[in-house]
Structure formats: structure tokens, C-alpha cells
Amino acid sequence: xxxxxxxxxxxxxxxxxxxTIQLTFWSTIFGALxxxxxxxxxxxxxxxxRWLSVAYIEVFRGTSLxxxxxxxxxxxxxVGEAIGVNLRLPPVVAGILxxxxxxxxxxAEVVRGAxxxxxxxxxEAAKALNCTRRQTLFRIALPQAIPEMMPPFDNLAIQxxxxxxLVSLISLADLAMRAEQLRNYTQDSPTxxxxxxxxxxxxxxxxxALMRLLARGVGRWRPAGR
Amino acid sequence: xxxxxxxxxxxxxxxGDVTVLDGLDFTVAPGEKVTIIGxxxxxxxxxxxILMTLEDISDGVVWVxxxxxxxxxxxxxxxxxxxxxxxxxxxxRLGMVFQSFNLFPxxxxxxxxxxxxxxxxxxxxxxARERAMGLLDMVGLTEHADKFPYQLSGGQQQRVAIARxxxxxxxxxxxxxxxxxxxxxxxxxxxxxxxxxxxxHDLTMLLVTHEMRFARExxxxxxxxxxxxxxxxxxxxxxxxxxxxxxxxxxxRAVLDDG
Ligand SMILES: Nc1ncnc2c1ncn2[C@@H]1O[C@H](COP(=O)(O)OP(=O)(O)OP(=O)(O)O)[C@@H](O)[C@H]1O
Ligand SMILES: [Mg+2]
Numbered sequence: 245x246x247x248x249x250x251x252x253x254x255x256x257x258x259x260x261x262x263x264t265i266q267l268t269f270w271s272t273i274f275g276a277l278x279x280x281x282x283x284x285x286x287x288x289x290x291x292x293x294r295w296l297s298v299a300y301i302e303v304f305r306g307t308s309l310x311x312x313x314x315x316x317x318x319x320x321x322x323v324g325e326a327i328g329v330n331l332r333l334p335p336v337v338a339g340i341l342x343x344x345x346x347x348x349x350x351x352a353e354v355v356r357g358a359x360x361x362x363x364x365x366x367x368e369a370a371k372a373l374n375c376t377r378r379q380t381l382f383r384i385a386l387p388q389a390i391p392e393m394m395p396p397f398d399n400l401a402i403q404x405x406x407x408x409x410l411v412s413l414i415s416l417a418d419l420a421m422r423a424e425q426l427r428n429y430t431q432d433s434p435t436x437x438x439x440x441x442x443x444x445x446x447x448x449x450x451x452x453a454l455m456r457l458l459a460r461g462v463g464r465w466r467p468a469g470r
Numbered sequence: 471x472x473x474x475x476x477x478x479x480x481x482x483x484x485x486g487d488v489t490v491l492d493g494l495d496f497t498v499a500p501g502e503k504v505t506i507i508g509x510x511x512x513x514x515x516x517x518x519x520i521l522m523t524l525e526d527i528s529d530g531v532v533w534v535x536x537x538x539x540x541x542x543x544x545x546x547x548x549x550x551x552x553x554x555x556x557x558x559x560x561x562x563r564l565g566m567v568f569q570s571f572n573l574f575p576x577x578x579x580x581x582x583x584x585x586x587x588x589x590x591x592x593x594x595x596x597x598a599r600e601r602a603m604g605l606l607d608m609v610g611l612t613e614h615a616d617k618f619p620y621q622l623s624g625g626q627q628q629r630v631a632i633a634r635x636x637x638x639x640x641x642x643x644x645x646x647x648x649x650x651x652x653x654x655x656x657x658x659x660x661x662x663x664x665x666x667x668x669x670x671h672d673l674t675m676l677l678v679t680h681e682m683r684f685a686r687e688x689x690x691x692x693x694x695x696x697x698x699x700x701x702x703x704x705x706x707x708x709x710x711x712x713x714x715x716x717x718x719x720x721x722x723r724a725v726l727d728d729g
Contacts, residue, residue, distance in 0.1 A: 369572035372522050373586035373638060374561040383589065387576045465576040467620045 250435050253426055257436075260422030261443050267336070267408045267418060268451070271343035272401050278348025279397075283355025289377070297352065304349035309407055313342040317414045339411035347404045354396045358389035391463035398455040402448050419443060473536065475500040475642060475674050476521065481530035483516055483698075490516050492698035493530070500641075501672040505685040505706075508695035509721060514678040517695075518644040521676070522566045523557050534563055534642070565640035569647040571627040573619040573634070579606070580615040583634045591638065598637070605633035609663050625656030629663050636667075643667075645677040649684075657681070664688065682725055686710055694718045 285297030304312065317338040324331025333341065362385045370380040412421035423440045427433050474497040483491035490513045498504050506514045519525040520532060523539070531549065532539040541549035542556045552560075573582050583602035587593040593601075606612045609629035619627055628648055635643060648664065649657040661684050668675055668688040679685050685692055686706040693703040694715070702715045713719050 365568065365570060365572045366574065368522075368524050369568065369574070371524060371561075372564075372566040372568075373634070374558060374590045375586060376558070376590075379589055383585065384574055388574075465618045465620075 248430055248432075250439060253436060253439060256422050256426055257419060257439055257443060260417060260419035261447070263417055264405070264408050264419040264444075265447065267339055267343065267411060267416070268401070268405045268447070270340045271347060271408070272404055274340065274344035275347030275351055275400070275404065276397070278344060279351025279355050282348060282352035283359070284381070286352065286356050287359060287381075300345075301349045301352050304345050305353075309342060309346045310410055310413070312346060313338065313410060313414060316342050335411070335414045335416045338414060339408070339416050343404055343407060343411075346407070347400055350400055350403075351397065354393050354400070355389070358392040359385050361392060362388050387462075391459065391466060394455060394459035394462065398452055398459075401451055401455060405448055405451055406444070472499055474498055474533070475502075475535055476676070477533040478517070479531045479533065481520070481532060482528045483513070483520065483525065484528045490698055491520075491527075494699055496693070496700055498642075498674060498676060501674055503668045503675040503677070503688055503690045505677045505679060505689040505692045506695055507679070507682070507685060507692060507721070507725075512695050513698045514695060515646050518566065518646050518676060518678060521642070521644055522564055523561055534560060562638070563641045564644065565635035565638055565642070566644040566646070567628070567631050567635050567648050569650050571619075571624070571631045571651070573627055573631055575619050578616050578618055579611065579622070579630050582619070582630060583637045586634070587637050602633070602637060605636055606630075608636075608666075609633050610659075623656060624652045625659045628652065628660045632660075632663055632667070640673070642674040642676065645675065645679070647678050647680065649679070649681060680725065682710065682722070694721065696721070 282297040282300050285293045286301065288294050288297070316333060317335065320338075321330075321332040359381070366384055366388065367380060370384045375384065408418055409420035412418055412424065415421075419440060423436050426436050430436070476496070476498040478494045478496040481491050481494045481496075482489065483494075494513075494517070496517070506517065508514055516525060520527055521534070521539070527540050531541060537560065538549055538552070539557075539560050540552050542552050544550045573579075574585065577585060580599065580602055583605060584595070584598040587598040587601070588595055603612060603615065606615055609632060611626060611629055611633075614622060614626060614630075619630070622630065628651075632648075645664065649660050652660060661681070664675075664677070665684075665688050667673065675688075677685070677689070689706050691703060692706045692709045693700050694709065694713075694717070695701065696717050702709060702713060702718045709718070710722065713722060
């Protein structure tokens, strides 16, 4: 059985890659939702909402993803036990949750920054037309801010893809985990890790292409070349 | 005499330590077309911005019709600072055209005009659209209804901005140097639209401009402001040909030499 060639690695690695893709997909989606919730929350006129958003952003930007992951997977169940609630999360849920919360904290700053960067004259025009605060935010400011968020969001999504490798540490069989298993079995590190690098790189390319498509979709009103 | 539609009563406006309006008294009659002229930094834009509620006041009272703009009448008759609800109600009477147009870049020309009527005034979509097309016809831009602002020239954008302000049916329309950001060859088309408005509508118009010839053509009254107060006002023929104040004479000499 030690006669495996690189083509034999592929099905195993592909299985792991599929897990990585799903982790990336869901945590990017949930992370984006959290980004908007906390980013707009930080700009809210409601003090409680503002405070909650700031606390979330600072906690999750200020601690490492690895610790967040371990905390959700290993510590949370014990906390649950102490208060009599079952908070034992399946690895995939803990993984997606940690990744989403982490990316959401960084994304929130992107959302806040982009909304604040909308020209003051746009807010004044909205006021002169008697738009409410809410209408101004959702109908005037956000549609202009979203295209500005796309390049940093692209970076965050790529970052997220790379970060998924950490979930192998809570026994999720993602690409990194499969690679490690194969290596233990065959000792063929060069081939395996070259394949793994190529696969991560390929996924990053696809992700960037998707983000470009999305960026074009939300920025249709802008002059070409911007 | 009819009740004024705008009345500034000893209005003071400070930015930090700088006093921009220093006890300004100023009235405008309904339907009147008034131009404000004066040197840079004299407070012209500030007057319009206070009326559009973009800038609050430090002291005094601004009246729009028989209601205070920046105050509400309390039960005992005294004035207290206005709530957002009061400001929202007062703003329905006013509209503004900005020097830099400030169209919404992510909306087509038509949406720029229908957006506020539909979502603020709750006018039906079809009705808002029909009215917007009428306004676009008035400013000569019907064939550009589906374009985005970046596809238009500055003059065209400003004409859309005028249509957008009119779509809210204000009683008072404020123009802050509407042609100053335009290339010289585009100034005429925008002035033409404003002139037509002035001639054909009973809209109250308050215009800040450096175009003295234009001010002369369209205004019922011209006010010269310097250092936060009105120094001289009168019918354009009088003020432009026979100013009595020395400051006015100096200012007019300077700008007319330029032009
Ligand atoms: N937000 C602000 N903060 C501080 N100072 C301000 C602010 N807005 C205006 N000013 C100051 O108030 C003064 C009057 O400004 P305003 O814009 O009303 O002048 P203006 O007559 O419209 O001048 P211009 O012809 O240059 O447009 C200026 O000295 C300006 O620097
Ligand atoms: Mg000005």
C-alpha cells in the first residue's frame, strides 16, 4: 500500500477540500451578516446597540482565532454544564461559528469605515429631501458604501479561507487535516503539500473571481474603470 | 403688506469662536425672488444652510411662515428647541439646489427625482414617475431619464438636481451658487431653467450667486451681505446702478471688473 502515487492522493484531498469550501462559504456568509450588524450597530444612535457592537468587535479582533475556536469547542460545553444547559457544539458548528465571529469583527470595521466615507454632501442632499435617518442610511449611504467594501471584503474572504485550516485542530476533516493524515501514512510530504498548496491557491482564485463578480454587480452605476 | 414667508430675527450663528451671522434681520415675502450677494466668507451659504436645517443657529429665531424653524412653541407660549419631528415637518416647505449638484450617483436620473416623493411623501410610483417625466421635460432632459449621473455633463446634472428639488413641491427653493461649479459654456442652460422658474412660478426663491448680470435679471430684490449682516438691499436696478454704501460700491466694483 505504500505504492500510492499522487493521483491516489487526490480523492482524499478533494474530500478535505470540499469540507474547506463549505466552511469558507458558510463562515463568509455569516461573517458578512455579522459585519453589517456590528458595523451599522456601531454607527447607531442607540447607545446599547453601539456598546454591544464595540464590545463584540474589540473582543474578537483582540484575541486569536485559535483561542476563540478552542473556547467555543472546549470551554463553552463546561460553561453550559455549570449552568445546566447543553452547549456542546459539533465541530463543524464550532468551526463555522468561530470563523464567522472572527471575520465579522474585522468586516464590521470595513462596513463602518465605508459608510462613514460617504460624502457629507450626500447626507445633506438626503436631508434637503427630508429623508429620515433610516432612509438615508439604507437607501442613500449603504448602496454607495457597499462597492467600496468589496476589495477589503475580498481580502477578508481569502483570509477566512486560509484560517479554515485551524479547524483541523478540533478534529474537522478539512483539507489541512486530510493532508496531515496522508502524510502520516505515506511520509510523502513534498508531493502532498505541493498538491495542498495548489488546491488552496485554486480555491483562493475562484473566491476572488466570485468577489469580483459580486463587486461588479453592486457597482453597476459607477463609471467603467473604477 | 403680506406676512413674510421667511423671517430671520436677530439670528446669530457661531462656529466655535467665529461669529458668522451677527444678529441678522432678514425677511422674504411669499413668491419673492431674492438674491444674496457678498464677499467670500460673509455668511451667504450659512443663511441658506440654516433654512435647509443643515446648520443650527446659536441665537435668535428663524420663522418660516408663522412657525419658528429651529424652535417649537411650548404649551406656555415660550419657544423651546425644535425636535426632529418638528424639523421634519418644517423641511417639507423647503428645497435646496447645491453648488456641487449632489445627485445620488447610484440612482438613475429618474430615480433621483422619484426617490424622495415615493419614500418620503409616499406618492404612488406611477404618479411620481409621471410627474418626474414632466419635470424632466421642463428642464429639457427627458431622453436622459435612464442614465446615471456620471453619464451627464455638469449642466445636465444641475438641471436634474433642480427637477429633484421641485418634485418635493417646496414653497421655498434655495439655490447656493448653482452655476459656480460649471464650465462657462454650461452656465447658460442652468440659468435658463432658473429664469423660467422665476418667471412662471409663484415659488419663493432665495439665490446666492456671483453672477451679477443674472442676479439683476431674475431678482425682485438683491441683498448685499458683509461680515454677517445685511449692509444694503433694494431692487436690482437701484442696488447695482446706485449703491449707497461704500462697502457695496467696493464689492460691486471688484466683481464687475472681474466679470
Ligand atoms: N462647519 C463650519 N465650521 C467652521 N466654520 C465654518 C463652517 N461653515 C462655514 N464656516 C465659516 O463661516 C464663514 C461663512 O461661511 P459661508 O460658507 O456662509 O460663506 P459664503 O458667504 O457662502 O462664502 P463663499 O462665497 O466663499 O461661498 C466662513 O468664514 C467659513 O469659514
Ligand atoms: Mg458659499
